[in-house]
Amino acid sequence: MTLRLENVSRVVGAETHIHPTTLTLEKGTINLLLGPTLSGKTSLMRLMAGLDRPTAGRITMDGVDVTGLPVRERNVAMVYQQFINYPSMTVYENIASPLRVKGAPKAEIHRKVMEAAALLRLESQLDKTPLQLSGGQQQRTAIARAIVKGAGLVLLDEPLANLDYKLREELRVELPRIFDKTGAIFVYATTEPTEALLLGGNTATLREGRITQFGPTVDVYRRPDDRATAEIFSDPPMNFARMAIRGGQMSLGQVLNRPATGPLAALAEGDYWLGFRPHHVTLGAESPHAIRVSATVAVTEITGSESFIHVDVGAERWIALVPGVVEYLPETVIDIHLDPDRFFVFGTDGRLAAAPTGAAAA
Amino acid sequence: MRLRSLILTLYLVFLTLPIYWLMNMSFKNNSEITNQGLTLYPREFTLKNYINIFTDPAWYMGYVDSLIYVALNTLISISVALPAAYAFSRYRFLGDKHLFFWFLTNRMAPPAVFALPFFNLYSAVGLFDTHWAVALAHTIFNVPLAIWILEGFMSGVPREIDETAFIDGYSFPRFFVKIFVPLIASGIGVAAFFCFMFSWVELLLARTLTNNMPISSIMTRTASSAGMDWGQLAAAGVLTLVPGALVIWFVRNYIAKGFALGRV
Numbered sequence: 001m002t003l004r005l006e007n008v009s010r011v012v013g014a015e016t017h018i019h020p021t022t023l024t025l026e027k028g029t030i031n032l033l034l035g036p037t038l039s040g041k042t043s044l045m046r047l048m049a050g051l052d053r054p055t056a057g058r059i060t061m062d063g064v065d066v067t068g069l070p071v072r073e074r075n076v077a078m079v080y081q082q083f084i085n086y087p088s089m090t091v092y093e094n095i096a097s098p099l100r101v102k103g104a105p106k107a108e109i110h111r112k113v114m115e116a117a118a119l120l121r122l123e124s125q126l127d128k129t130p131l132q133l134s135g136g137q138q139q140r141t142a143i144a145r146a147i148v149k150g151a152g153l154v155l156l157d158e159p160l161a162n163l164d165y166k167l168r169e170e171l172r173v174e175l176p177r178i179f180d181k182t183g184a185i186f187v188y189a190t191t192e193p194t195e196a197l198l199l200g201g202n203t204a205t206l207r208e209g210r211i212t213q214f215g216p217t218v219d220v221y222r223r224p225d226d227r228a229t230a231e232i233f234s235d236p237p238m239n240f241a242r243m244a245i246r247g248g249q250m251s252l253g254q255v256l257n258r259p260a261t262g263p264l265a266a267l268a269e270g271d272y273w274l275g276f277r278p279h280h281v282t283l284g285a286e287s288p289h290a291i292r293v294s295a296t297v298a299v300t301e302i303t304g305s306e307s308f309i310h311v312d313v314g315a316e317r318w319i320a321l322v323p324g325v326v327e328y329l330p331e332t333v334i335d336i337h338l339d340p341d342r343f344f345v346f347g348t349d350g351r352l353a354a355a356p357t358g359a360a361a362a
Numbered sequence: 363m364r365l366r367s368l369i370l371t372l373y374l375v376f377l378t379l380p381i382y383w384l385m386n387m388s389f390k391n392n393s394e395i396t397n398q399g400l401t402l403y404p405r406e407f408t409l410k411n412y413i414n415i416f417t418d419p420a421w422y423m424g425y426v427d428s429l430i431y432v433a434l435n436t437l438i439s440i441s442v443a444l445p446a447a448y449a450f451s452r453y454r455f456l457g458d459k460h461l462f463f464w465f466l467t468n469r470m471a472p473p474a475v476f477a478l479p480f481f482n483l484y485s486a487v488g489l490f491d492t493h494w495a496v497a498l499a500h501t502i503f504n505v506p507l508a509i510w511i512l513e514g515f516m517s518g519v520p521r522e523i524d525e526t527a528f529i530d531g532y533s534f535p536r537f538f539v540k541i542f543v544p545l546i547a548s549g550i551g552v553a554a555f556f557c558f559m560f561s562w563v564e565l566l567l568a569r570t571l572t573n574n575m576p577i578s579s580i581m582t583r584t585a586s587s588a589g590m591d592w593g594q595l596a597a598a599g600v601l602t603l604v605p606g607a608l609v610i611w612f613v614r615n616y617i618a619k620g621f622a623l624g625r626v
Contacts, residue, residue: 084526
């Protein structure tokens, strides 16, 4: 099954929730919608599901136009961020519900429910009602119901966001395994870049109702088309600095002025945005090309195994993510090192002008 | 601590005294009520008053008639209010908030305002002195109330449950009956209780639109040339309390939420 959106847009009142979007999703793939809150992930999913009608554009499934088809006649399943189950039914009946509506034979219903329950480790909970379960089990029930239907399109709208850390890790590991067995198109919305990278597949990055880039997750991460994509796909956020290239010299305002080397050498003269990931900012020089910059510490956050050092350099605020516990008092002046081999360069229009190659982009 | 229980006890006595006195009177005969002055319990205990009510069709049919139109009214009100409340809770449409408020303003008008037009209308279409006449007239007060209560309860059910059901393939009627109604069952109970109570105690419309059908108006028959039949009146009064008490028992756990119109 192939799902295709052609110039699909949705406007509600004076607000445009989704700008015209064209997207093709193939059978048996995991597709991530990555973007901050209110970027249009849920709106896009609701259009795919048929819960909302697009204002303009066409949606086809296997070439068949389904744009106006009501959701109950479509072959879709959906899991919400909130744990949505039927509170008045047992877990068994919850999972069986889509099959019962279809009028499947009793034996088949039983077999499929038991299969899904085994896959999601719910066997011992089948006689309980959803509200007697933990959050993780409630969400498993919702996922089981989505899987048992055998839908060609399964939409998961931040399914793990309301779970605690441990359960989230656990389910995140299990999900790809569950996905693989069904051969459906999976669409998975998340706000977390890490989650997208862990799940793999394809990623569409969204900002303000627009898809900024769509492609294999790793490619989107390593070669973002524009600044917006790079910002969305970086956690903590990517650091940026205004950069000017003049006569073979790169300069970051008053901070830095040096020959444009490495990937910067090929750039035309002009103004650019320089981007680099927080974990590529190091305290010591880790490469012979490393550029030393003097910075003032604003605040340090320590997570246990890593430290986030927020520093002011000229007018810019950057974040350095360094291993181990490193603590500086605010206002301390320290040296940080940037690796020009890991620089992303964007034009003032936001388009990518130069990117690191291969593993240096990670 | 002792002061607190003392005050509570006094309050309780104050609340239950009229009800106790009504029951007390219903087990006395008239001469004890009128001649013997203050007696805290019946000196000559008698069930005569109750037996009289249960054997005289003129009496007990009053209860039956009242119960019929009250039940009819509750049924109509709830079945009309359910889809209306669903629309208010789930959809945005032109003027929805105004309409919603306007419904409630219906309750601000005193029943007397509607008595004459209803009388005229029902006489013209031949509904006068039927159960339907009262049941339909009471919906003007009960439907808005039921919509308000049910809307509150429905808005407490996440919209995603509706959507999940549609994604699962439920048709709207099947979803509504199988999934939605069980989720707001307590709200329906509370709404039914309020409809029941209003219709049960409302006298003016019920009396104007029928020939002495409501039980409360039948009670006035106890006044005769021989004076008031106090014992009989008290027994009828006690029996009038029973249905309300029964209904309250069923919705006792949800009643507070109901008073807040489901918005707790």
